[in-house]
Amino acid sequence: MSLLSVKNLRVTFDTEAGRVEAVRGVSFTLGRERLGIVGESGSGKTMTGRSMLRLIRPPGRIEADEMRFDGIDLLRASEREMRALRGPRMAMVMQDPKYSLNPVMKVGRQLTEGLRLRDRLGAGDARKKAIEALQAVQIRDPERVMEAWPHELSGGMGQRVMIAMMLIPNPDLLIADEPTSALDVTVQAEVLKILDDLVKTRGMGLIFISHDLRLVARFCDRVLVMYKGRVVEEVQAGNLMAARHPYTRGLLNCLPRIGGPREPLPSLDRSGTWAEA
Amino acid sequence: MALIEIDNLSVHFDAGDRIVKAVQDVSLQVAARESYGLVGESGSGKSTILRAICGLAPISGGTVRIGGEPLKTPRGKGFSARVQMVFQDPYSSLHPRHTIDRTLSEPLAIHGVGNTDARVVQALRDVALDPTFRFRFPHQLSGGQRQRVAIARALMLQPEILLLDEPTSALDASVQAETLNLLNRLRAERGLTFLMVSHDLAVIDHMCDRVLVMQHGRAVEELARDDLAAARMTTSYARTLFDASADRMLDGA
Ligand SMILES: Nc1ncnc2c1ncn2[C@@H]1O[C@H](COP(=O)(O)OP(=O)(O)OP(=O)(O)O)[C@@H](O)[C@H]1O
Ligand SMILES: Nc1ncnc2c1ncn2[C@@H]1O[C@H](COP(=O)(O)OP(=O)(O)OP(=O)(O)O)[C@@H](O)[C@H]1O
Ligand SMILES: [Mg+2]
Ligand SMILES: [Mg+2]
Numbered sequence: 463m464s465l466l467s468v469k470n471l472r473v474t475f476d477t478e479a480g481r482v483e484a485v486r487g488v489s490f491t492l493g494r495e496r497l498g499i500v501g502e503s504g505s506g507k508t509m510t511g512r513s514m515l516r517l518i519r520p521p522g523r524i525e526a527d528e529m530r531f532d533g534i535d536l537l538r539a540s541e542r543e544m545r546a547l548r549g550p551r552m553a554m555v556m557q558d559p560k561y562s563l564n565p566v567m568k569v570g571r572q573l574t575e576g577l578r579l580r581d582r583l584g585a586g587d588a589r590k591k592a593i594e595a596l597q598a599v600q601i602r603d604p605e606r607v608m609e610a611w612p613h614e615l616s617g618g619m620g621q622r623v624m625i626a627m628m629l630i631p632n633p634d635l636l637i638a639d640e641p642t643s644a645l646d647v648t649v650q651a652e653v654l655k656i657l658d659d660l661v662k663t664r665g666m667g668l669i670f671i672s673h674d675l676r677l678v679a680r681f682c683d684r685v686l687v688m689y690k691g692r693v694v695e696e697v698q699a700g701n702l703m704a705a706r707h708p709y710t711r712g713l714l715n716c717l718p719r720i721g722g723p724r725e726p727l728p729s730l731d732r733s734g735t736w737a738e739a
Numbered sequence: 740m741a742l743i744e745i746d747n748l749s750v751h752f753d754a755g756d757r758i759v760k761a762v763q764d765v766s767l768q769v770a771a772r773e774s775y776g777l778v779g780e781s782g783s784g785k786s787t788i789l790r791a792i793c794g795l796a797p798i799s800g801g802t803v804r805i806g807g808e809p810l811k812t813p814r815g816k817g818f819s820a821r822v823q824m825v826f827q828d829p830y831s832s833l834h835p836r837h838t839i840d841r842t843l844s845e846p847l848a849i850h851g852v853g854n855t856d857a858r859v860v861q862a863l864r865d866v867a868l869d870p871t872f873r874f875r876f877p878h879q880l881s882g883g884q885r886q887r888v889a890i891a892r893a894l895m896l897q898p899e900i901l902l903l904d905e906p907t908s909a910l911d912a913s914v915q916a917e918t919l920n921l922l923n924r925l926r927a928e929r930g931l932t933f934l935m936v937s938h939d940l941a942v943i944d945h946m947c948d949r950v951l952v953m954q955h956g957r958a959v960e961e962l963a964r965d966d967l968a969a970a971r972m973t974t975s976y977a978r979t980l981f982d983a984s985a986d987r988m989l990d991g992a
Contacts, residue, residue, distance in 0.1 A: 479874050503883025503914045557882040557909070561830040602782065602955075609755055617827040617905065618781025618938075640882065643908045644827065646938045647983035649781050673883070673911035716916035718945035720985060721968035726923065727916035727945070 465635060465667040466492040466514065469528040473509045473691075476521050484509040484522075486691035492635070494665040496658070498678035498699060500713075501688030507671045508557055510688070511637040514669075515554055516544050532634065549576060553633040555641045557671075559624035563612040570608030573627055580631070595626040598656055600649050617644035625653060629660070636660070637669045642677070654681055675713060679703060694736070708736050740807055741768035742932050743775075743792070743900065749800035750787050761787040763956045764801070774926065774933040776943040778980065779953030785936040786827055789902040792934075793824050805900070820850060823893035827904040827936070829885040833877040839863075839888055840873040846895045862891040867917050882909045890918065894925070903935040907942060919946060940984040944968055952977040 473485035485506040490497070499507050513524050516536060529536040531552060539547070556562035564572055573592035577583045583591065589608070596604035599622035607619065615623060621644050628636060638657070642650045658681070660666040672678050678685055679702040687695040687710050695707040705711060712730040750762040762784040769775040777785045790796040792803055794814040803810050805822065814822075826832035833842055843859045852858070860870045866887035877885055886909045893901060906922070907915040919942065925931055937943050943950050944967055952959045952974070960974045970985070972978050 475879070477875070477879065479871060500911070502911050503887075503909070504881045505911075508881060558828070558830040560828055600781075606754065606757060606759065613831075614752070614754060614759075616782045616786060620828075622781070640909060644905060644938065645781050646779065646980065647940075648979055650938075651983060673909070673915075675912060713912040716912040718916075718919070718941045720941050720944045720981075722941070722945065724945070726920040729916050729920065730913035 464491040464493050465532055467528060467530050468514070469526060471510065471513055471524070471526040471529065473506065473513055473518060474523050474525070476523075483691055485513065488686075488688070488691075488693050490686055490693065490696075492667045492669060494661065494667050495684065496661055496668045496670055496682040496699075498682035498685040499669060499671045499688060500673060500675060500678050500685060502690070502709075503673070505688040506691040507688055508639055511554060511639050511669060511671055514635070514637060515548050515552055517548075517554070549633070550580065550631045551633055552635040552637070553628040553631070554637040555621075555624050555628050555639060557639040557643075560612050560615065560617070560620040562624060563620065563627075565612050568608070569610050569612065569615070569623055573608070573623070573630065576631055591630065592626075595630050596623070599623075599626050600652050601626075618646070618649065621645060622649075622653065625656075629656070632664070633666065635667045635669070637671070639671045640673070641670070643672070643674070650677075675702065675717065689737075708734050742771040742773075742806060743767075743769040743934060744804040744807075745788070745792075745801070746803075747801035748788065748791060748798065748803060750784070750791050750796050751799040752797070760956055761796070762791070765951075765953070765956075765958045766801075767951055767958070767961070769932060769934055771932055772926070772930050773949070774935065774947045776947035776950035777934070777936045777953060778938065778940060778943055778950055779959070780955070780976075781938070783953040784956040785953055786904050789824055789904055789934065789936065792822070792902060794818075816850065819846070819898075820896050821898055822900040822902065823896060823898040824902040825889050825893045825904060825906045827908075829882075829889040829909075830877065832889055833885060833892075835877055837876070838873065839875055839877075839880075842877075842888065843873075843892055843895055846892065850896060852896070858895065862895055865894065865921055866891045867914060883911065883914060886910060887914070887918065890922075897929065898931075899929075900932045900934070903933060905936055905938065908938070915942075922946070940967070940981065952980065 469489045471485055471488045475482040488510055501507055512518055518524050574588035577588040593604045601607050661668050670682055679699050682699040685697050685699050685702055686693045689709050695710055697705050715728045745767050748765045752759040787796050791798050843862055844855045847855050863870050868887055907918050949963050951961050954976050960977045970981055
């Protein structure tokens with residue numbers, strides 16, 4: 463049985479300026495593997511991820527024919543059951559990590575709070591675990607970062623703190639929304655290795671949302687390509703560079719290369735019928 | 740004379756009982772109409788350099804001059820007409836309770852620029868956002884849409900210098916290409932000067948004439964574009980970054 467299965471997910475916002483259909487019929491299943499989601503800015507990747515945790519704020523609405531996690535019907539679960547799932551069993555690394563951290567609580571307290579309340583660790587043990595988690599994501603001076611306020615972190619440090627925080631309770635499913643977009647290549651490689659180990663050794667399921675095609679092609683097992691709220695293509699990650707959908711092909715052509723020409727980058731030709739709503 | 744002159748800049752933060760030396764003794768010069776890149780380890784002080792120029796981080800040592808003039812504190816209206824910054828973290832740089840319309844038109848009002856409506860619509864078009872986005876709030880946008888609003892806002896006053904902190908890190912390849920093309924076109928047409936941070940060496944290579952590699956708050960090595968592309972770096976950290984990046988350039992892409 464798969465860890466997560468989603469059938470015909472739709473996310474709709476009724477705003478004063480009209481209806482926005484952010485997700486329009488997305489279906490997929492996830493095992494204990496690395497599933498990538500790529501796609502255009504605004505195509506519904508984040509809303510798809512947040513829907514799994516039922517974290518869509520009103521007036522947003524989630525509808526689906528099925529949304530099941532490890533046998534649990536997420537559409538029918540009570541808010542209380544959802545709260546028990548979020549964190550220990552399903553976690554999400556948010557796209558704007560510094561915004562998602564509590565701005566008026568020091569990083570150390572945010573990292574240790576769950577360990578103390580949920581796992582009933584003493585202050586010293588919780589602190590030790592938190593520092594280890596920061597070291598694992600290549601934070602150079604974890605002692606200082608424990609005492610820092612979120613606004614004192616660099617962009618990439620905020621991302622890594624958020625990853626450390628989400629991994630501490632050992633979730634079965636991690637949804638990582640652009641988790642490494644602010645990291646230089648060498649630190650990024652270390653962080654990906656941690657995620658990879660968790661999938662391989664602990665059987666965690668990973669949804670890896672990213673706009674970085676090269677990264678997804680190397681790191682994931684399977685990739686969903688989204689466009690305007692729909693999945694337009696599903697490919698084995700290794701075959702992404704040979705993708706057939708015109709959107710995916712177009713994306714590949716737009717990437718700059720080291721030593722490439724200085725002329726304007728090719729932009730996506732949206733005149734095809736595929737691009738119509 | 741270079742347009743932006745940074746001499747031995749140090750930025751120290753007072754964080755409780757310790758001092759964080761975010762930038763130590765960094766010097767760089769950016770000529771008028773040049774595009775200069777900053778790359779390096781996460782936490783190495785790249786954003787702090789841009790923030791110090793804008794007066795948002797303390798200059799603890801060294802000097803920053805623009806057009807030969809030392810910077811005034813506070814920076815003032817003249818500075819913001821001339822220098823604009825696109826922040827790494829668009830969420831925290833956009834006012835949560837202001838519509839996009841207000842965010843984009845406010846700088847015009849402050850500087851007494853007219854024709855607001857048409858300018859706002861054009862600014863949104865420039866970053867490939869539909870004009871209907873005007874009436875939304877930041878939380879009603881996707882991450883990349885917010886980043887594009889931040890770019891549009893920086894362009895509203897037609898500044899001469901753009902400080903760009905990871906301007907396309909939240910954008911997919913197609914929107915990134917359109918945004919980079921827009922920035923390059925504006926630079927050519929209006930003679931803009933860029934100081935730009937990115938962790939993506941391919942983006943830096945495409946956009947910048949020279950690049951400074953940073954690590955632990957210090958400048959490690961400055962490279963001209965040709966030397967970057969030909970892997971003619973001399974320090975091991977710059978080489979590590981290059982190798983790890985080159986490794987990611989998949990065949991056929
Ligand atoms: N509260 C809201 N009200 C109205 N529309 C919204 C709201 N939140 C998001 N949207 C819209 O839903 C669409 C999907 O957003 P989502 O954040 O899922 O995009 P995304 O694929 O994650 O994009 P990005 O790569 O830019 O982060 C976007 O067009 C966005 O403008
Ligand atoms: N207000 C502050 N108070 C204390 N320390 C700070 C503050 N702002 C930044 N720092 C520290 O300064 C260092 C440099 O941060 P900076 O944001 O310049 O890094 P960066 O090179 O932009 O990294 P990234 O690529 O991750 O965004 C970091 O160690 C950060 O924690
Ligand atoms: Mg998103
Ligand atoms: Mg930064």
